[in-house]
Amino acid sequence: xxxxxxxxxxxxxxxxxxxxxxxxxxxxxxxxxxxxxxxxxxxxxxxxxxxxxxxxxxxxxxxxxxxxxxxxxxxxxxxxxxxxxxxxxxxxxxxxxxxxxxxxxxxxxxxxxxxxxxxxxxxxxxxxxxxxxxxxxxxxxxxxxxxxxxxxxxxxxxxxxxxxxxxxxxxxxxxxxxxxxxxxxxxxxxxxxxxxxxxxxxxxxxxxxxxxxxxxxxxxxxxxxxxxxxxxxxxxxxxxxxxxxxxxxxxxxxxxxxxxxxxxxxxxxxxxxxxxxxxxxxxxxxxxxxxxxxxxxxxxxxxxxxxxxxxxxxxxxxxxxx
Amino acid sequence: xxxxxxxxxxxxxxxxxxxxxxxxxxxxxxxxxxxxxxxxxxxxxxxxxxxxxxxxxxxxxxxxxxxxxxxxxxxxxxxxxxxxxxxxxxxxxxxxxxxxxxxxxxxxxxxxxxxxxxxxxxxxxxxxxxxxxxxxxxxxxxxxxxxxxxxxxxxxxxxxxxxxxxxxxxxxxxxxxxxxxxxxxxxxxxxxxxxxxxxxxxxxxxxxxxxxxxxxxxxxxxxxxxxxxxxxxxxxxxxxxxxxxxxxxxxxxxxxxxxxxxxxxxxxxxxxxxxxxxxxxxxxxxxxxxxxxxxxxxxxxxxxxxxxxxxxxxxxxxxxxx
Numbered sequence: 001x002x003x004x005x006x007x008x009x010x011x012x013x014x015x016x017x018x019x020x021x022x023x024x025x026x027x028x029x030x031x032x033x034x035x036x037x038x039x040x041x042x043x044x045x046x047x048x049x050x051x052x053x054x055x056x057x058x059x060x061x062x063x064x065x066x067x068x069x070x071x072x073x074x075x076x077x078x079x080x081x082x083x084x085x086x087x088x089x090x091x092x093x094x095x096x097x098x099x100x101x102x103x104x105x106x107x108x109x110x111x112x113x114x115x116x117x118x119x120x121x122x123x124x125x126x127x128x129x130x131x132x133x134x135x136x137x138x139x140x141x142x143x144x145x146x147x148x149x150x151x152x153x154x155x156x157x158x159x160x161x162x163x164x165x166x167x168x169x170x171x172x173x174x175x176x177x178x179x180x181x182x183x184x185x186x187x188x189x190x191x192x193x194x195x196x197x198x199x200x201x202x203x204x205x206x207x208x209x210x211x212x213x214x215x216x217x218x219x220x221x222x223x224x225x226x227x228x229x230x231x232x233x234x235x236x237x238x239x240x241x242x243x244x245x246x247x248x249x250x251x252x253x254x255x256x257x258x259x260x261x262x263x264x265x266x267x268x269x270x271x272x273x274x275x276x277x278x279x280x281x282x283x284x285x286x287x288x289x290x291x292x293x294x295x296x297x298x299x300x301x302x303x304x305x306x307x308x309x310x311x312x313x314x315x316x317x318x319x320x321x322x
Numbered sequence: 323x324x325x326x327x328x329x330x331x332x333x334x335x336x337x338x339x340x341x342x343x344x345x346x347x348x349x350x351x352x353x354x355x356x357x358x359x360x361x362x363x364x365x366x367x368x369x370x371x372x373x374x375x376x377x378x379x380x381x382x383x384x385x386x387x388x389x390x391x392x393x394x395x396x397x398x399x400x401x402x403x404x405x406x407x408x409x410x411x412x413x414x415x416x417x418x419x420x421x422x423x424x425x426x427x428x429x430x431x432x433x434x435x436x437x438x439x440x441x442x443x444x445x446x447x448x449x450x451x452x453x454x455x456x457x458x459x460x461x462x463x464x465x466x467x468x469x470x471x472x473x474x475x476x477x478x479x480x481x482x483x484x485x486x487x488x489x490x491x492x493x494x495x496x497x498x499x500x501x502x503x504x505x506x507x508x509x510x511x512x513x514x515x516x517x518x519x520x521x522x523x524x525x526x527x528x529x530x531x532x533x534x535x536x537x538x539x540x541x542x543x544x545x546x547x548x549x550x551x552x553x554x555x556x557x558x559x560x561x562x563x564x565x566x567x568x569x570x571x572x573x574x575x576x577x578x579x580x581x582x583x584x585x586x587x588x589x590x591x592x593x594x595x596x597x598x599x600x601x602x603x604x605x606x607x608x609x610x611x612x613x614x615x616x617x618x619x620x621x622x623x624x625x626x627x628x629x630x631x632x633x634x635x636x637x638x639x640x641x642x643x644x
Contacts, residue, residue: 228549244559319641
């Protein structure tokens with residue numbers, strides 16, 4: 001039989017059975033957000049919530065591992081289940097309260113003051129992966145203590161195709177050794193520019209990338225908020241802009257949404273080439289550009305494939321020259 | 323005769339006689355620059371110097387209109403003349419001292435403190451255009467008082483194909499009415515993000531662009547330093563990143579260098595379409611990326627077409643995705 005016919009039969013089968021489960025470990029929480037234009041009181045948030053909403057438009061199934069109190073609204077979990085998100089790994093603590101964060105943004109919509117951080121049930125978060133979760137092909141570790149992130153990696157019973165992680169300056173300050181141990185074990189580190197500078201001691205992001213890539217990850221994504229994102233790896237660099245928007249309503253969760261879109265595209269394609277990472281960065285940027293257009297996850301709840309592909313084309317047009 | 327043969331004869335002639343003189347009006351000065359890594363004492367600078375050096379790789383002739391004291395080194399003017407820059411319009415004030423600026427950059431290489439500003443001969447700058455300069459096809463007005471910028475425009479005896487101007491927050495603070503009068507008369511306004519926000523009272527750069535484009539210019543270029551540049555106009559938007567560099571030695575003059583490369587490409591092509599403006603923004607970014615790699619104009623003195631085209635390709639690779 002000709003190779004082309006063989007391909008015609010077996011390639012679709014291979015694609016169908018290309019497992020592309022995405023495990024996301026992070027917070028599912030409440031946020032109260034003040035911006036110069038409004039307040040959103042006790043809306044759902046958290047890194048696992050934002051990243052799952054974003055990834056749900058690109059890949060299926062998604063498994064969340066997280067912890068909530070009994071105050072968390074059942075219908076919000078149902079909305080996620082309706083989008084192919086498996087919430088069996090979200091532990092509900094009876095009598096407990098969900099993680100709560102409150103913050104106020106400055107006029108520039110970038111800097112912000114934290115008003116309240118109530119860890120609540122998050123203080124005792126010790127994620128235990130069931131058999132299914134421990135065999136996930138793609139793993140995104142939202143910002144948590146580096147010890148917890150490492151314990152998740154150690155529970156994986158089959159080596160994942162990609163492990164990506166986020167972190168924050170707080171862990172650089174108080175748990176640097178553990179953080180650097182964890183970074184050794186991941187394929188992709190996703191951090192912001194200030195964190196990259198703090199971690200490396202270098203102001204130049206090119207120098208920072210060399211420092212970090214020498215310490216474990218194959219790829220480094222540096223988020224620059226409204227200024228876009230950089231991807232370093234395989235001796236190449238890619239830059240994706242932020243989409244200039246008429247109005248930014250609420251930047252909360254944009255970074256986690258970016259990570260969700262990014263990982264969603266990687267998981268659905270299974271392609272780890274630098275060329276495909278470029279596309280993944282754009283899908284992340286697309287999802288983040290929707291996220292900031294409303295408070296919380298609201299804008300992420302009612303998208304369709306057309307919205308996403310149209311915005312992908314907008315990014316193309318934004319940077320195109322010949 | 324076949325149209326193709328006609329074209330073969332007359333198109334080269336048309337290109338040859340496509341006048342593409344660029345007039346640049348601005349400062350020719352001395353700077354003392356302190357950065358975290360070094361000091362450059364009394365190096366040549368000024369908006370007309372930086373923009374002419376950058377444009378000289380793209381277009382010929384360039385005419386400078388400026389003012390200097392008798393302290394300005396003759397060999398620096400000779401270097402510019404050797405690159406096709408006509409310095410007849412630089413008035414030399416006998417016994418006078420050239421404009422002098424001194425500043426110190428912070429660790430981030432973006433914010434800086436001005437240590438000294440000695441206007442010297444610039445205090446009496448009242449540019450008078452000779453017949454040749456007043457017929458220039460392309461005009462770049464570096465940062466000067468908006469009254470002076472307007473007086474240059476009023477001296478043009480043939481309507482230029484393009485007038486572009488820069489300005490700064492200082493004129494927004496103390497000469498807003500005159501500035502808005504001048505903006506009405508230009509085709510392209512080139513300012514930074516904070517100036518766009520101050521001028522429009524809008525934080526969103528998309529809203530700021532609508533405000534500004536309604537007040538005269540056809541195109542608005544918003545410079546964001548290391549974060550790149552945005553181009554608005556013709557109901558479109560284009561974004562060019564800053565090139566991630568291993569080391570930034572001195573950001574002084576990057577904005578003027580950007581403007582020089584931008585105007586140089588527009589002048590050499592005579593094409594005012596949005597598609598060509600995209601290319602012009604990239605040529606501006608290319609020249610600015612060279613500028614910051616050494617103190618003052620040093621890196622701009624020894625480039626060749628190959629360096630420039632190679633870096634243009636680097637920008638293409640940096641943002642490419644499919």
